[in-house]
Amino acid sequence: MIDRVTVQSGRYHDSVRLMQASQALRNTDGVSEALVAMGTELNLSLLTDLRFDESEFSSAGPNDLIVAIRAVDEAALGALDQVLDDALTAGKYDTGAGDLPPPHVIETAAQSIGANFALISIPGRFAFVEAMEAVRAGLHVMVFSDNVSLNHEVLLKEEAVKRDLLVMGPDCGTSIIGGIGLGFANAVQPGTVSVVGASGTGIQQITCLLDDAGIGIRHAWGTGSRDLSEAVGASSTLRALAALDADPGTEIIVVVSKPPAPSVAAAMREAAARCSTPVVVAFMGPGSTLEGATNEVISRVGAPPNVYSAWPSRDSEHRPGSLRGFYSGGTLRDEARFIIEPVIGPVSLTETADGHALVDYGDDEYTEGRAHPMIDQTVRLERLNAAVADRSIGVILLDVVLGYGANPDPAMELAPVIRSLAGAGVAVISSLCGSSGDPQGFEYQANQLHKAGAAVYLSNAAAATRAGNLIGGGL
């Protein structure tokens, strides 16, 4: 048996709580005797009776807290600090004051429920401070917000490395973590394929195409649209890849990104080659499509080739005019461009009065001060309505993205203008990125768009190919 006696002056607790604390210590394994008490004469005499060493507490007075413990060994003593702390300080409580005041910043919100993850979607110029606080509070962070400076992105990711945390973003639209969709994510079936992507809609398209083929997803981690830039150096993508490679539940990994910086692309390919898990690399570019990458995954897992869901239009007639694309997903727009340009020549990537154009309405330029077009289609609807009377337009290509976080019924909003466009002789082609589990209802959305007069394709590459052919192939 060994004794430990400590005296802390100026710490006061009422005698009832001290009795409870003494009891809690005595009930702990390895403790034979314990007294937690203020140093009153009575308590000092109790300690003497218990044969604790008087020299240890003889100087204590009524304002001093004495903790005297007799235990079997040092190890038993060591475990008692926590027991004592718990006994003397607050547990969960009901104040009777109704709802507690709401937390206002990320770290106190996290603390209130013991969070391990932060999702940040406040305006970009404020997002860095909250994200950094979240990292410093030990949370993995997904920064959905865009308009965060590159310098701040680098700092966030450096801080995350120091703490073995993952920063997804800024401008990370989509993640699926253990079946939970964060940001814009589709309710795809669980499985053994994991995706790492610096592209939100790229992840959504691949996971939905796989879902259509009956193949499920384990993780899909977004890393932010600039992660594969020279400055960021794929910090989060490389770390996510390594973590997923070590995951026994992941049987194949897909890396998807908009065109990366060349040096970073090389580093990524090297890292992919070092993985013990098979890795399919899908860097967007001419000749490389999300559907193609998905097909490679399907063949790697030994599944039969899939015919992706589509609701094509019956005829190819359309009024003369050029192709205009109205996209909400950046990667989907880029994919369409890489497919269409070889067929019909260069297209404008910004709004234009004549000629072919493919515009991403999810770009910073159109989102400052308003919600993303996957949520709020106002700008896109306004442009589509104007297109009805715009005789320079013959073919319209657009994307509709379903899933958590997205507009609850995009087809309902789009159907009237599609009807008008079709009525005016415009060919409307829509890619529809979604899965049968999505809250908006995949089939329902497809049918609404199709009934209004659009040709609908799950695969954006298929939609783009069709649009290109209508213009360039004269079909």
Add this chain to the structure above:
Amino acid sequence: MSLERLIDDELIVATVGVEILQQALVDQAVTSVVADWRPPTAGTEDALATLAERGITHAANELAIARMLAVRPQLVDVASARDVIPGMTETTFLHAGPPLTWERASGPIRGALIGALIYEGIASAADEAEEICRRGDITLSPCHHHQTVGPMAGIVSPSMPVAVVRDAGGDGVAYSTLNEGLGKVLRYGAFGPAVIDRLQWMEKVLGPVVAATLHQVGAVDLQALISQALQMGDDGHNRNRAATSLLLRSLGTGLIENNTVPVADRKEVFQFIDGNDHFMLNLLMAAGKLAVDAASDVPGSSLVTTMARNGTDFGVRLSGTGDQWFTAPAPIVDGLFLGAFTADDANPDIGDSAITETVGLGGFAMAASPAIVGFVGGTATGAIRRTLEMYEITLAEHPAYQIPQLEFRGTPVGIDATKVVRTGVQPQINTGIAHKDPGVGMVGAGLVEAPMDCFAKAVIALAATAT
């Protein structure tokens, strides 16, 4: 959790921002919470980003708050201000709050200065005293610059007896005047004959008797008294009845046994302390001053080390910005008024007593004090909410000061100025209200919120420090 554990652990998600994204988590039955986020105080955005980039604030604050909480205040003596307060001269008059000139001084400060000049025998009447002040014949200096704090006007003149509070765990020392009681008293700007007589008696009798008693009973552990008082219904600012009672018990034996002092004087001293529920306030403020001085001058720290008002300006200082004051106009106190007085009689907020809120008492311990909930809408639950709100802007929970109503949770302590500007939650202060005219005195008590502008300026200055 580590990156490896992101693979298998259950997600628990805190969110700020777009509501639809949080709703999606709720729809997926994920444990989640959304912060009631608002943009930071206008003008602080870049400063907050700079501090986040630099990343030293957290460690600096940990150091500063540890120093603040390590202080062990002991009441050891009462001595003459001229003998103990650093920088005190025969023409030095200390005042509450940030630096101030006679020209900008409010009624209660002017009244208290007039009273102090008469008390010191420098002036014989009010107009003479005013003339002396106007000519600048005396030196005005903030108490806070002299290891001293004073409630309300906070005037300290050379002959006044001051409490000496020492840190048992270090070498710090702090001073405060002795509390005169309520009503027509110097610190509320009154200076009539009764006020001056009382000050004379405090100098000749109260100070020496308390000093002799302390020499007999030994140092009084103020932290222990305050801890107990919170569990007996004090907040440590607007209610000090329990703490004063406990102090009197501590002094009792010494007071009875001290044969060197005439028994009539001892009886008067006993009756004076017994009849003044706020006698402990000044001592508790000195204990607070000891704590904030210990926490000062930690480079990069956003810990608030001073909140003090001079009746004209409200001033804030941070650990990381040294002696620099960040001021805004002193606000009007929202309160309850004595007798026929109304809000029109009230002077703007005044006094160093917000030191109590700076160290986790007063408004920050409101939940402990159901007896004074009249100041917060009259309900005990309102008092609890007030205190709970303060946890978000503070760095720690006080290890000794506990609130029974919150299951003995420590009081929120150590205001982080960056949290104030990020959350928009202003520190709340329980306080007395002085009449705006010199010579009148106390008119009420109530609640006031520290002006956001002080904290915004402080955070901007902290970000501009070179470290």
